[in-house]
Amino acid sequence: MEIQTFFHQLWQCYAELTPQAAPIHALFAADNPLLQNDHVAFRTLGLQPITLLALETHLLRLGYHRHAAHDFPEKKLHAWSYVHFRRGEPRIFLSELQVGALSPPNQALLTALCGHVAPERLAEPDIFWAGRLWPMPSWAAYQQLQAESEYAAWFSVMGLRPNHFTISINSLRTPNTLAAAVDRVRAAGFAFNTEGGVIKGAPHLGLEQASTMADPVELIFADGDAHQVPGCYFELAQRYPQANGELYPGFITASADRIFESTHVREARS
Numbered sequence: 151m152e153i154q155t156f157f158h159q160l161w162q163c164y165a166e167l168t169p170q171a172a173p174i175h176a177l178f179a180a181d182n183p184l185l186q187n188d189h190v191a192f193r194t195l196g197l198q199p200i201t202l203l204a205l206e207t208h209l210l211r212l213g214y215h216r217h218a219a220h221d222f223p224e225k226k227l228h229a230w231s232y233v234h235f236r237r238g239e240p241r242i243f244l245s246e247l248q249v250g251a252l253s254p255p256n257q258a259l260l261t262a263l264c265g266h267v268a269p270e271r272l273a274e275p276d277i278f279w280a281g282r283l284w285p286m287p288s289w290a291a292y293q294q295l296q297a298e299s300e301y302a303a304w305f306s307v308m309g310l311r312p313n314h315f316t317i318s319i320n321s322l323r324t325p326n327t328l329a330a331a332v333d334r335v336r337a338a339g340f341a342f343n344t345e346g347g348v349i350k351g352a353p354h355l356g357l358e359q360a361s362t363m364a365d366p367v368e369l370i371f372a373d374g375d376a377h378q379v380p381g382c383y384f385e386l387a388q389r390y391p392q393a394n395g396e397l398y399p400g401f402i403t404a405s406a407d408r409i410f411e412s413t414h415v416r417e418a419r420s
């Protein structure tokens with residue numbers, strides 16, 4: 151699959167579920183013809199057949215290679231970042247929940263969901279926009295997962311899909327700072343994740359990031375009840391040159407840790 155096709159399909163999947171996606175993109179696309187996507191992020195479970203390693207196979211075929219590993223012990227997550235051999239292609243951040251570290255009831259719940267996924271479903275890169283590949287959980291199951299892992303609860307209803315796209319501030323003509331870009335998005339009425347401050351990271355660390363709060367999505371759970379749950383969000387990122395003159399290529403674990411919380415239910419909203 152061509153990388154352009156891959157990202158086109160990802161955007162379609164993301165925009166369909168995320169009402170804020172098209173309007174936020176349009177806020178910058180209008181005066182920035184060279185607007186670029188800094189990265190997309192995916193979530194999965196460390197359970198067969200949808201492991202990080204199984205998904206990674208497709209990224210390697212698309213021309214990506216591993217850049218750095220990230221661990222989030224409190225959230226029980228392990229992640230890799232990936233860069234493409236062609237400079238300018240979006241980066242990818244792929245995380246995996248260490249299901250074995252959860253309580254036995256939640257391990258059993260997630261193992262049952264994964265039991266519905268045929269291993270053949272992993273054969274093509276369209277697994278990255280496959281969505282939920284198991285029956286809808288009950289509201290009680292969702293809440294049980296959420297009490298221990300917001301990530302697990304989100305994944306149980308959203309499945310495999312891009313969790314966010316990211317406006318590259320470096321690709322913009324205007325505005326040319328992350329703070330000004332955040333102001334533009336806020337002025338249009340979108341709320342930001344304020345955990346650890348709206349802007350995470352710092353120029354001397356090479357990367358500054360800010361993310362909106364996820365759009366709520368109304369879903370019908372297995373018991374027939376409708377509930378609003380967090381869907382997907384948008385991120386803005388600005389990269390700074392390192393000593394060698396190249397833009398910082400990686401991710402900052404502490405910032406990523408807080409950005410995961412853009413899909414938390416009990417978040418304070420600004």
Ligand code: NI
Binds near residue numbers: 189243314409
């Ligand atoms: Ni991100």
